[in-house]
Amino acid sequence: MQTQTRLLNELLNNDLPQKRKQIFYLLFAIIAFSLFYKINSYPLHMEEPRRALISIEMLYSGDWVQPTIHGEPYYRKPPLYNWVMASFMAITGNTNVWVVRLTTVLSFLLLGLFHFQITKKWFGSKMAFWSTAILLTFGDLYLYFSRLAEIDLFFALLAYPAVVLPAYFAYKNNWWKFYLIPPIFGAMAFLTKGLPAIAFLGISYLVAFAVLKSWKRLLDSRILLSILVFSLPVLAYLSAFNKSNDLEQ
Numbered sequence: 001m002q003t004q005t006r007l008l009n010e011l012l013n014n015d016l017p018q019k020r021k022q023i024f025y026l027l028f029a030i031i032a033f034s035l036f037y038k039i040n041s042y043p044l045h046m047e048e049p050r051r052a053l054i055s056i057e058m059l060y061s062g063d064w065v066q067p068t069i070h071g072e073p074y075y076r077k078p079p080l081y082n083w084v085m086a087s088f089m090a091i092t093g094n095t096n097v098w099v100v101r102l103t104t105v106l107s108f109l110l111l112g113l114f115h116f117q118i119t120k121k122w123f124g125s126k127m128a129f130w131s132t133a134i135l136l137t138f139g140d141l142y143l144y145f146s147r148l149a150e151i152d153l154f155f156a157l158l159a160y161p162a163v164v165l166p167a168y169f170a171y172k173n174n175w176w177k178f179y180l181i182p183p184i185f186g187a188m189a190f191l192t193k194g195l196p197a198i199a200f201l202g203i204s205y206l207v208a209f210a211v212l213k214s215w216k217r218l219l220d221s222r223i224l225l226s227i228l229v230f231s232l233p234v235l236a237y238l239s240a241f242n243k244s245n246d247l248e249q
Helices: 002-012 017-036 048-061 080-092 097-123 125-136 139-143 152-171 175-193 196-211 215-219 223-242
Strands: none
Touching: 017 097, 017 125, 048 080, 048 097, 080 097, 080 152, 080 175, 097 125, 097 152, 125 139, 152 175, 152 196, 175 196, 175 223, 196 215, 215 223
8 A cells, every 4th residue: 555655646746757657658568468468359249340341351352442341332431441450461361350459459559659648748747647547548448449340449549630739739839740740640530431530630720720819820821731731642542443433422
């Protein structure tokens, strides 16, 4: 009990950021181990078989442009999530349950690391430690969604930077990164789940302009760079898709 009390006091002490960082990465490693432990101990269920089957068909057909399910075109989601899952299948050489769930687990852990780093730079190591600890141990996320082969946490990994980085770079007066980096994540989020990514990215930019009262930034010529960075990968995929498939669908 005395050891636990001393540890808590150290964590609450702003003069010990290095100690807090070490403890964070130790706890992070424990959480990572718990997520991977017996990850294939229960069968795929709910949407997991659908996500797996689309990736398997993509892998074996060689068609990475048009997702299919039972050989029929699948139009409900863009293919980035399936590209990643199929890539893990190709690298590992199998389609076992743990490979199907690998993308989600890694997305959850990377989301936690990104949140820790951005919060530490913005609010300090104490806030970063506690807010990330809450994120990684939040009931539904840690106990359920983190080991479910679904798109949501992968989408969150891409959408979260698109949401927070505009305000962060504006706060730091780093305007080149402000216009350049968030649209990269926004484009990847669009190729994962479609139109919601545009709303997240656009609203986040508008909030940054509003909070800092920098509406003149809307007239900055570099906003054309943002549009270009977002549009190029999206249009490249749609162009490839349109060559052999029904783009209207």
